[in-house]
Amino acid sequence: MLVAVFDIGGTNIKYGIGDSHGHILAEDVTPTGASKGGAVLVEKIEHLTKQLQQQWPITGVAISTAGSIDSAAGKVIYATQTIPGYTGMNVKKLLETRLQLPVEVENDVHCGALGELWKGVASDSQQLLFLTIGTGIGGSLALHGQIHKGASHLASAIGHMNLYPNGRLCSCGQKGCFEQYASVSRLEQKIQEIQPHQQVPAFMESVKRGDEESVNLFHEWLNDLVIGLQSLIYVWNPDSVVIGGGISAQGKWLEQEIESALFKNLLEPFKEKLVIRLAKNGNRSNLLGAIKNYELQQVRREIR
Ligand SMILES: [Zn+2]
Known part of the structure; x- marks a missing residue:
């Protein structure tokens, strides 16, 4: 199995070719052009897939994307205004019609969780809580091994x-959300x-060196992270x-x-069976998870 695989973020689209062993055989990146909206974005995916098809005998398209996704229907349930018009789009149906290939779509944080379960630090986990900490905070x-999606595909909006x-x-619109801290x-x-002008990596170095002001600031941030994690651990x-x-x-430290x-x-x-890990696959876990989701969805469709 070879698939064209995409990770659509607010800024960039990472894409390439993946196989059923989780090997990424070719990889590239292009700007999302999010402000141009969902319709232009889908056209871009179509165009990139056709380019990949000229070199690779692909049999499907696996997509990880920002936004809440109904992965059975392949539809965007909700996306912020970062990608105007994306909410409500049936990405799967649109691309399948244009490309005449099977297409599977899942939310990027859920793909990250699937990627770490498959090829990362969580391969033995039966009860995995996965978080992405970046511009905001996402959860899965x-x-x-099954993603908990909730009643309307919105579960784990922990930010x-x-x-x-x-x-x-x-x-x-609310005040005091986890991701604001x-x-x-x-x-x-x-x-x-x-x-x-100081960036996060340089800041982390000064924390490690023991610079007092940096250490204090780091602990303020860490305490807020830990308060949120603690509640999630008590629930799940x-x-x-x-x-x-x-x-x-940032690694082991x-x-x-x-x-x-x-x-x-x-x-x-609660500590007895609990391990805390930083993700292993970095930027690649979304691509890996999109491939895994593609396989899982295809198997489900065969059973149906
Ligand atoms: Zn909020």
Whole structure:
């Protein structure tokens, strides 16, 4: 099996060719052009697939995308105004008609979880809580390898859990959401307040060196992250918490910082089977998860 695989984000589309072993055989990146809207975006995917078809004998298209997705129908249930007109689009149907190939679509955070289950740090997990920490915070819960999608495909919108009533205003219109405190964007804002122009990697280095101001700021951010994680762990009792997104590049050091801050306050029985990991596949887990989702959906359709 060879598929054209796409990871559609707000800024870039990562794409390439994937096989059923999870090998990415070719890889490239192009701007999403999100502001041009959903219709132009789908045309772009069609065009890129046709280009790939000239070189590779692909048998399908696997898509990971921003937005809440009904993966059985292949439809965008909800997307923010970052991609105008994307909400309500049946991406699967549109592309299948134009390309005459099977197409499967899933939300990018759920794809990230599937990617880490398949080829990452969560391969033994039966109760996985996956988070991406970047511009916002996304979540995915995978129970026995199956993504929990909720009643209307919106489950695990953990970025909008309330952390501080009447706190910072969020893009969703509410105040005090988790992602307004524990996202990388928030960390960047906080860094700018003490060190204009400093980037996250350099900041993390100064935390490791023990620079007092940096250490304090880091702990403020870490505490907010841990408060949110603690609530999620009490609700779901996961065996693994895996954190992806930009922050996962920080490696073992950050993994240990999060684990020790979290385990300090967590009720003892919840720690017993719990491991905390940073995602292994970085940017690739969404591509891998899209391939896995493609296979899972195709098998389901055969059974039906
Ligand atoms: Zn919110």
